[in-house]
Amino acid sequence: xxxxxxxxxxxxxxxxxxxxxxxxxxxxxxxxxxxxxxxxxxxxxxxxxxxxxxxxxxxxxxxxxxxxxxxxxxxxxxxxxxxxxxxxxxxxxxxxxxxxxxxxxxxxxxxxxxxxxxxxxxxxxxxxxxxxxxxxxxxx
Numbered sequence: 001x002x003x004x005x006x007x008x009x010x011x012x013x014x015x016x017x018x019x020x021x022x023x024x025x026x027x028x029x030x031x032x033x034x035x036x037x038x039x040x041x042x043x044x045x046x047x048x049x050x051x052x053x054x055x056x057x058x059x060x061x062x063x064x065x066x067x068x069x070x071x072x073x074x075x076x077x078x079x080x081x082x083x084x085x086x087x088x089x090x091x092x093x094x095x096x097x098x099x100x101x102x103x104x105x106x107x108x109x110x111x112x113x114x115x116x117x118x119x120x121x122x123x124x125x126x127x128x129x130x131x132x133x134x135x136x137x138x139x140x
């Protein structure tokens with residue numbers, strides 16, 4: 001059974017090297033466990049969608065919840081799915097600093113990434129738009 005989980009967290013260390021280390025770690029681990037997903041980052045905030053087998057996603061979320069590189073972890077959305085939305089990426093990346101601010105304004109009160117202030121459904125709609133507008137970088 002496939003599931004999709006969406007969560008938000010805040011970066012403890014916002015240095016580009018720290019963000020890259022999280023991305024590299026996700027790609028290595030996800031490839032081994034059959035997990036795919038998308039990491040959106042901006043202003044010290046992460047929003048990440050992960051999808052795969054129920055146990056693999058559950059285990060990964062447990063690992064993330066104990067990871068000292070994250071704080072203020074919040075589960076935004078969880079669902080069983082028939083097919084993957086992010087199958088092209090072991091972990092795709094969107095740097096919100098590189099996208100048109102109007103995309104963020106479409107889904108939020110301000111042109112910043114703030115998944116804590118919107119519903120999980122709105123956050124998923126933003127991810128769909130980021131895919132449609134080819135905002136995803138670093139395919140792996």
